[in-house]
Each structure stands twice: as structure tokens, then as C-alpha cells.
Amino acid sequence: MSIDGPRGAVVLAGGRSTRMGRDKATLPWGPAGGTLLGHVVRVLLDVVDDVVVVARSGQPLPELPADVRFAYDDVEDEGPLRGLLAGLRATRASSVYASGCDTPWLRRAFVEALFDAQPDDGIAIAASEGFAHPLAAVYPADAVDDVASLLAAGRRRPIDLLERRTTVRVDEAVLRTVDPELASLDNLNDATAFEAAHTRHVLPDVRIELFERARQLAGRPHGWVSGATARAALAAAVRRWPALAPSVIASDGTPARTYGVSLGGRTFVRDLDAPLADGDALVLVDALSGG
Amino acid sequence: MTTPGTTPRGGWHGRRRLVDLTTGATHDEPIALETLRAFVGGVGLGARLLLEHAPEGVDPLAPEAPVIVALSPLVGTPLTTSAKLAVVAKSPLTRGITDALASDRFAIELKHAGLDALVVQGAAPRWSVLVVDGPTTRLEDAQDLVGLSALDAEQRLRDRHGEGFRFFGIGVAGEHRVPYATISGDGRHAGRGGLGAVFGAKRLKGILARGDAATPLFDRERVVALAKDLSRRSLGEATAKYRTLGTVANVALLDRLGALPTRNFREGSFESASDVSGEAFHAEPAPKVRKHCAACTIGCEHLFADKQGRRVRLEYEGIFALGPLCGVSDRDVILAAAAACDDLGLDVISAGGTIAFAMECREQGLLPDAPTFGDGQGLLDLLPRIARRADPLGDLLAAGSREAARRIGPPAQRFACHVKGLELPGYEPRALQAMALGLAVGARGADHNRSGAYEVDLSAASDRLTADAGKAVAAVRTEDKAALLDSLIVCKFLRAAFDDLEQEAAAMLEAVTGEPFTPDELAEAAARIVTTKRMFNLREGLTAADDTLPDRFLEEPLEGGSVAGARLTREGLGAMVAAYYAARGWDEAGRVPPARARALGLSDLPQHPYPWASA
Numbered sequence: 066m067s068i069d070g071p072r073g074a075v076v077l078a079g080g081r082s083t084r085m086g087r088d089k090a091t092l093p094w095g096p097a098g099g100t101l102l103g104h105v106v107r108v109l110l111d112v113v114d115d116v117v118v119v120a121r122s123g124q125p126l127p128e129l130p131a132d133v134r135f136a137y138d139d140v141e142d143e144g145p146l147r148g149l150l151a152g153l154r155a156t157r158a159s160s161v162y163a164s165g166c167d168t169p170w171l172r173r174a175f176v177e178a179l180f181d182a183q184p185d186d187g188i189a190i191a192a193s194e195g196f197a198h199p200l201a202a203v204y205p206a207d208a209v210d211d212v213a214s215l216l217a218a219g220r221r222r223p224i225d226l227l228e229r230r231t232t233v234r235v236d237e238a239v240l241r242t243v244d245p246e247l248a249s250l251d252n253l254n255d256a257t258a259f260e261a262a263h264t265r266h267v268l269p270d271v272r273i274e275l276f277e278r279a280r281q282l283a284g285r286p287h288g289w290v291s292g293a294t295a296r297a298a299l300a301a302a303v304r305r306w307p308a309l310a311p312s313v314i315a316s317d318g319t320p321a322r323t324y325g326v327s328l329g330g331r332t333f334v335r336d337l338d339a340p341l342a343d344g345d346a347l348v349l350v351d352a353l354s355g356g
Numbered sequence: 357m358t359t360p361g362t363t364p365r366g367g368w369h370g371r372r373r374l375v376d377l378t379t380g381a382t383h384d385e386p387i388a389l390e391t392l393r394a395f396v397g398g399v400g401l402g403a404r405l406l407l408e409h410a411p412e413g414v415d416p417l418a419p420e421a422p423v424i425v426a427l428s429p430l431v432g433t434p435l436t437t438s439a440k441l442a443v444v445a446k447s448p449l450t451r452g453i454t455d456a457l458a459s460d461r462f463a464i465e466l467k468h469a470g471l472d473a474l475v476v477q478g479a480a481p482r483w484s485v486l487v488v489d490g491p492t493t494r495l496e497d498a499q500d501l502v503g504l505s506a507l508d509a510e511q512r513l514r515d516r517h518g519e520g521f522r523f524f525g526i527g528v529a530g531e532h533r534v535p536y537a538t539i540s541g542d543g544r545h546a547g548r549g550g551l552g553a554v555f556g557a558k559r560l561k562g563i564l565a566r567g568d569a570a571t572p573l574f575d576r577e578r579v580v581a582l583a584k585d586l587s588r589r590s591l592g593e594a595t596a597k598y599r600t601l602g603t604v605a606n607v608a609l610l611d612r613l614g615a616l617p618t619r620n621f622r623e624g625s626f627e628s629a630s631d632v633s634g635e636a637f638h639a640e641p642a643p644k645v646r647k648h649c650a651a652c653t654i655g656c657e658h659l660f661a662d663k664q665g666r667r668v669r670l671e672y673e674g675i676f677a678l679g680p681l682c683g684v685s686d687r688d689v690i691l692a693a694a695a696a697c698d699d700l701g702l703d704v705i706s707a708g709g710t711i712a713f714a715m716e717c718r719e720q721g722l723l724p725d726a727p728t729f730g731d732g733q734g735l736l737d738l739l740p741r742i743a744r745r746a747d748p749l750g751d752l753l754a755a756g757s758r759e760a761a762r763r764i765g766p767p768a769q770r771f772a773c774h775v776k777g778l779e780l781p782g783y784e785p786r787a788l789q790a791m792a793l794g795l796a797v798g799a800r801g802a803d804h805n806r807s808g809a810y811e812v813d814l815s816a817a818s819d820r821l822t823a824d825a826g827k828a829v830a831a832v833r834t835e836d837k838a839a840l841l842d843s844l845i846v847c848k849f850l851r852a853a854f855d856d857l858e859q860e861a862a863a864m865l866e867a868v869t870g871e872p873f874t875p876d877e878l879a880e881a882a883a884r885i886v887t888t889k890r891m892f893n894l895r896e897g898l899t900a901a902d903d904t905l906p907d908r909f910l911e912e913p914l915e916g917g918s919v920a921g922a923r924l925t926r927e928g929l930g931a932m933v934a935a936y937y938a939a940r941g942w943d944e945a946g947r948v949p950p951a952r953a954r955a956l957g958l959s960d961l962p963q964h965p966y967p968w969a970s971a
Contacts, residue, residue: 286635
């Protein structure tokens with residue numbers, strides 16, 4: 066499962082935001098001066114190598130990280146499949162996560178889980194309550210021809226693309242192992258939702274960094290989980306990578322006898338139940354790392 | 357429960373063989389059971405015998421300086437990883453005690469010759485091999501072996517003498533008395549402190565051993581049961597890292613923690629760490645081979661193919677010292693340099709550390725002929741020149757960083773990263789401040805195999821960026837565990853397989869030797885062994901002033917990496933050292949008060965005018 070090669074993301078920001086009444090791409094979010102689009106892009110840059118923002122020609126966009134690239138709808142107002150076409154043409158990645166720009170609670174682990182579920186040459190798409198979510202899905206970059214042919218045939222529904230490729234629907238139960246609140250699927254469509262969003266708190270995203278034997282067991286050097294504390298984050302790590310138990314982490318999130326947990330590669334965590342902040346990194350360290 | 361004996365009933369033979377290379381005379385002497393019980397074997401027994409046989413103040417390269425090969429009661433038993441030996445001598449690099457371990461069937465053959473230790477003094481009139489053939493010992497001419505690597509010499513000798521003999525000897529660097537030359541057998545090196553130079557000074561190319569006096573086992577059935585259990589655990593998760601990756605896996609982790617020494621310890625993180633990580637070496641398409649030491653079930657040694665298709669042994673220390681420490685990011689260069697060190701018989705840590713020193717001197721305009729940081733070809737060119745002292749630069753660097761700095765002049769001394777003359781291993785002291793203490797107080801100098809204090813740093817037990825005196829007790833504990841493991845001798849890579857080292861060690865020793873041991877006795881034996889080494893160093897003129905780190909670590913903040921800016925102060929290190937002395941029962945000047953010596957049963961040591969005896 067999952068395609069080897071660089072991972073990318075396509076963020077569709079060219080919608081008219083009619084119900085919101087103002088451009089979603091420039092909605093303020095996060096720290097002073099931050100925007101919703103900037104937040105989504107930064108979340109994605111933590112888990113992919115290449116981010117393409119698709120916009121309307123001439124659309125005002127907020128300041129974004131220097132390594133973000135841009136693509137433009139060649140035909141405007143044709144919906145997300147047209148935007149996906151522009152993004153797939155521009156990407157340098159082997160496969161891309163497609164997202165709207167209005168998902169303030171997009172979880173990094175959620176994105177990773179969809180990449181992990183991607184079948185060879187196929188699509189992995191989030192599914193909940195019987196619906197598939199085309200803007201919470203991973204597509205192979207070479208699906209660009211399929212998208213173009215669909216649009217040429219006048220078919221604009223992204224869901225039609227699923228007929229063209231092997232598709233894995235990642236269901237709610239699986240998604241909740243990485244995003245217990247399924248917050249990644251919640252987007253903001255109107256001003257009321259936007260105002261209410263400011264009072265919602267979701268579990269912090271925590272980066273788990275693995276070395277030596279732990280890296281071997283998990284089959285990856287790092288990954289993201291959601292967890293309010295180190296213990297919760299480590300328990301979530303075991304749920305994502307069960308091979309870590311019990312030799313590295315017990316299922317309740319307690320590190321094994323010789324393991325310590327470093328916060329950001331600096332100090333070691335003494336209180337596993339102390340709160341973590343969004344974006345914190347926990348480095349799992351075997352104290353017997355000598356030799 | 358066994359009862360104490362009066363002579364060895366298992367494990368030990370109770371015998372040392374003394375060899376005078378000058379005259380060729382040899383004779384056996386008993387070792388009292390009481391001494392064997394007190395010092396166990398290996399490093400402990402070797403340290404005890406060194407104090408007895410080394411004349412006070414002896415020049416390490418003088419004929420009368422002894423070199424001791426010490427075995428342990430477990431050698432030749434079915435207990436996994438027990439085919440080890442310790443070599444102990446006064447170091448030509450530090451002028452204090454040095455002890456180094458190696459794993460080799462040579463240890464078993466020497467043990468089967470009926471010995472617990474071989475004490476070699478004198479100097480042969482011409483290049484020789486010492487042949488220990490059971491009860492007999494003789495010198496053989498080795499002129500034809502001069503210039504060969506230890507491996508090639510071993511092959512030639514086995515062709516000549518048959519497969520029954522095993523060899524332990526030196527390469528070119530030892531012949532040229534490079535004070536960081538190694539001794540090796542079957543490709544495994546007794547690496548640190550220049551023991552190869554001691555052999556070279558005696559014109560001893562190596563020792564060939566064969567024997568048929570099997571190690572006596574007091575309770576064979578119990579030993580076999582313990583061995584089976586230990587072997588089972590040695591194949592479990594506790595050693596999985598070593599079996600599947602080897603120590604090369606340390607590179608990425610230590611880099612992430614800002615503890616990977618880079619460009620002569622200026623920085624704690626290497627920008628090309630991912631290119632030289634263990635994972636990067638394992639990802640190379642050329643086939644890798646895993647190798648086991650004699651009588652070992654773990655198989656930690658991973659051999660990687662170099663450009664010529666040769667299999668090269670590579671460990672973390674080799675990568676660190678020949679890679680990031682010298683600013684070298686080319687995996688082929690690191691492999692070639694590691695292979696060259698093995699062939700020439702150079703300690704990779706001291707070789708890399710000394711060349712990194714030279715590179716910084718070049719950068720500072722102090723050594724114009726030295727290569728620059730990152731010059732892999734320059735590094736490769738230097739290694740044989742050092743080993744053969746082939747030219748002025750090679751000869752200068754063959755002295756090690758401390759002595760080379762002395763010869764260059766005071767401005768160079770800041771760049772010599774050593775403790776007591778021994779170049780630092782790959783653990784950045786400012787990022788690992790319990791380890792900073794372990795490195796500073798180590799009897800053989802800066803060393804990661806005699807102090808595992810980094811275990812404290814890599815845990816929540818203390819803040820690794822703070823030099824608090826509370827680290828001293830933990831540092832003592834890891835040093836004592838190492839002393840016990842090195843005297844049993846079993847491999848340190850087993851340490852996570854033991855739930856209670858002293859308890860299990862007592863059970864193993866009791867089954868093998870028939871002597872009753874308690875965990876407390878073994879904990880005390882470890883403290884005795886560490887203190888014995890201290891007493892040797894004090895006798896040879898080392899003082900508390902030697903228990904420190906170079907100015908770089910005490911005056912400059914660490915650059916780069918996750919803990920950039922980390923500082924270790926002179927006062928902080930001094931407080932930790934003082935607490936360490938107190939935890940050891942030594943006085944404020946790091947001397948061993950007579951009462952402490954008595955408590956550890958060390959009053960019977962030879963009657964030198966003990967300068968360490970406090971009033």
C-alpha cells in the first residue's frame with residue numbers, strides 16, 4: 066500500500082466563498098496576521114514535500130511560505146475537479162492530498178493515514194456517514210489524464226474520478242484512530258460557523274520521531290498523532306504503529322523500561338501527563354543507545 | 357548454596373604465566389583464590405596485576421613495562437559473549453592505566469592453555485611471536501611478519517602452524533609505536549590507549565595460543581541451564597538493535613539530540629548526518645554481512661561493502677570519528693578510512709580525533725600541511741602516513757592530539773579534544789552533561805565503554821543540559837556496572853537483557869566457580885576495581901587536575917543542533933567531579949584514603965610509597 070516517492074498536496078483556494086460572504090483564503094486564523102489558508106498550508110507542509118495552492122487568476126492571496134507554489138484554474142467556476150486538474154499538472158509529487166482551504170482542524174495524522182492507505186496507482190478517500198470526501202483524499206499524480214478526460218466529457222463531479230482508479234475508502238472507524246474527533250472533515254462554510262470555530266479546541270497534533278529499533282518496528286522515521294499529553298500521544302502512536310508495543314511503548318502510552326521521551330530533542334519529559342502544544346515533537350530515545 | 361573453597365574449583369585456573377621477552381624465560385605463578393574472588397577477572401584482574409607488576413613510574417614503552425592479558429572465569433563456558441579478554445598496561449598515550457577488551461577465539465585458546473593471565477615484560481631482541489602452546493611457551497622469529505596487518509599475519513601463522521592456534525597481534529601502527537595503535541584478533545580490536553604500541557616496543561608482533569585444558573565448570577548442569585536462558589534472552593528485543601542495525605544506528609539519534617560531535621567538537625549536529633547515518637549505510641545496494649564474535653549469539657557486527665567489494669566492519673564510533681568529526685560526508689571515504697584503520701591497527705576514535713584536531717589547526721593557520729575539514733582524500737592519505745610515521749606531519753599526528761598540540765604550541769591546545777591524552781568518543785559533553793562527568797573522571801581517559809553515564813542523560817532522570825552534582829551517583833552506578841561486565845567478562849550489549857545484573861552475575865559466577873557470591877559482593881568488587889585503577893593512576897602521577905575536560909567544552913557554547921548554545925561551566929563540572937569523589941569514598945583531591953582502601957580490601961597491594969594515602 067501507498068506509493069513510494071515524494072508526497073504532495075493541492076489546496077483549492079479559488080472558490081467564490083459565496084456563503085461565507087468573504088474570501089475564505091484570507092480569513093484570519095491563528096496567530097496575529099495569520100490566515101486560514103496559511104494555516105492549512107503550514108499543516109500540510111509538515112507532512113508533504115510539495116504544496117500547490119490553486120487559485121483564480123488575479124485572486125488576492127495572503128503571504129504564504131516561500132516554498133509554496135501556485136497554479137491557476139484555466140477555466141474558472143467549474144468546481145473542484147477543475148482545480149484538481151491544475152494542481153495535478155503543477156505538482157512535483159508522486160501523489161497528492163487534495164484539500165480545501167477551509168479546514169482549520171485538518172490533522173496531520175489524518176493526511177498521513179490517507180497516504181498510508183493509498184493503493185498502488187489508486188486513490189484513498191475519507192468516508193464517513195456513507196459519504197466519500199473528495200477534498201479529503203489522496204490521488205496519484207498521474208490521474209491528471211483521467212481528470213482531463215472527465216472534464217472534457219463534461220463530467221465535473223470529483224466523485225466520478227473514483228470509477229477510473231482503484232479506490233480505497235478509509236472509513237470512519239479507521240480515521241478516528243488518528244483523528245478521534247474527525248475534526249479534519251469539518252470545514253467552514255458560513256460566517257456563523259467561522260465565528261463559532263474560534264471557541265472550538267481540538268487535540269494537539271504531536272510529531273512522533275523514531276530512531277534505531279523503534280524506527281525499524283514502525284517502518285518509518287516519524288509520523289503524527291493527536292494527543293493532549295505525552296502519554297496520550299504515545300498511546301495514539303501505538304494505535305498507529307502497533308509493532309511499537311510492548312518493546313518501545315506499552316499500549317497505555319507508558320514508555321518501555323529503557324526508553325525516554327525527549328520534547329523537541331531537548332529536555333526529557335518527566336511528567337507524561339503534562340499538556341502538550343500543537344506541533345510539539347516527541348523523540349523516543351533508548352537510553353542504552355551507546356556502543 | 358556453595359561454600360568457599362581454598363583453591364579454584366571451576367572457572368579460574370588460579371595461574372598466571374610470566375614471560376620475559378628479553379631472556380625468553382617463562383614461569384607460572386599461582387594467583388590466590390582470594391584475589392580472583394575480589395577482582396573476578398578481565399579488567400579487574402588485569403588492573404590488580406598491573407599494580408603488582410608495573411614498576412612505579414615506568415615508561416610505558418620501556419622493556420620493564422608489563423602488558424597483561426587477563427581472562428575471566430567465564431571464558432570457555434557456554435555462556436554467550438564470554439569469549440573475551442582484557443589487555444591492561446600503562447598507556448603510552450595517557451601515561452595512566454589503559455584496559456581494552458577484545459572478543460576472539462584467542463581468549464578461549466589462551467584460557468585452555470591453563471591460564472587466567474599472561475604477564476609479558478622485557479623486549480625481544482628481534483621481531484617475535486610469543487607462542488603459548490598449552491603448558492609451554494616460546495618465542496618465534498617474526499621478521500617475515502613485519503609490515504603485515506594483524507589479519508594477514510594471523511593467516512600466515514595459521515598456514516604455518518595449523519588451525520588450532522589463534523593469534524592476537526599488531527599491525528603497522530603498533531610496529532611504529534603509535535600510541536593509539538591497537539591489538540587485534542580475527543578483526544576485533546583491543547582499541548583504546550595504545551596497547552599496540554606497547555607490543556611494538558617489545559618487538560612483539562603478537563601472541564599465538566593453543567590449549568586443551570578446558571575451562572573447569574563447578575556445576576555443569578546449572579551452567580548449561582543459565583547459558584541457555586541467557587542465549588534465549590540475547591536473541592530477544594533487548595539486543596534487536598545490535599542484531600538488525602548495529603551501533604551505526606546511533607548516528608541519526610545523536611544528531612537529533614545535538615550530541616553528534618562535528619568538526620572537532622565545535623558543533624553538535626552535522627548537516628549531512630542523513631548521508632552518513634546507519635540507515636544510509638544499510639540502504640546501500642551492495643550486500644551486507646552480519647558477523648558474530650566467538651561464542652556470541654548476538655551478532656552485532658555489520659560488514660558493509662566498500663568500492664573494491666571488500667567487507668568493512670563499521671561501528672558508530674568509526675562513522676562519527678572519520679565522518680562528522682572531520683566534516684566528511686562521503687560514505688565511501690568513511691568505509692575506506694575505517695578499513696584503513698583496521699588494516700593499519702589504528703584506534704578509529706583517536707585517529708579521527710587527531711586528524712580533526714589537525715584540520716582545525718589548518719583552519720587556524722597553525723598547520724598548513726594538514727587537510728581541511730571535509731577533505732576526505734586528505735584524511736585517507738594521512739592514515740598510513742600516521743601509522744608508518746612516514747613524514748613530519750604523519751609523525752606529528754602519530755603522537756596523538758595532546759602531544760601534537762604541545763609540539764605545535766599553546767594556540768593549538770584549545771583544539772586538542774582529549775581527557776588525559778585520550779581523544780573523546782562520539783558523545784558531545786555539553787549536550788550530555790552526566791557523560792561529561794563520566795568522560796572527565798575515567799581512569800583510561802575520555803571513554804564511553806568504561807562510563808555509560810549517557811544513559812542518565814538520555815532519560816528523564818536528570819536534565820542533560822545542567823551540570824548538577826546529583827549526576828555523580830548515577831555516573832558511579834554506570835561506571836560500576838561497566839567494571840563488572842568488563843571483569844566477568846560479558847558483552848555490554850547484553851545489559852538490557854539483565855533484569856538485575858549483580859544478581860544474575862552472582863548466579864553465573866557461583867555455578868561456574870563454585871564460589872558463593874552475593875550481589876552486594878559484586879557491587880563492592882566493581883567499586884574495588886574502579887578504585888584500583890585510580891590507585892594506579894595516582895601512583896603514576898595523575899592528579900585531580902587530570903579529571904577535567906579541555907577548555908573548548910568549558911568556555912565555548914555548543915554550536916548547531918537542537919541544543920545549540922548549550923554550555924558546561926568549569927564550576928559545574930568541578931562540582932560534579934567533587935560529588936563523584938565523595939560518592940566513591942575518595943577525598944577532596946580525588947585520593948583514596950587508607951580507610952577506604954581497607955574497606956575495599958586493597959590494603960594488601962604491593963608496598964609502594966602510596967602517594968594517594970591521605971593523612
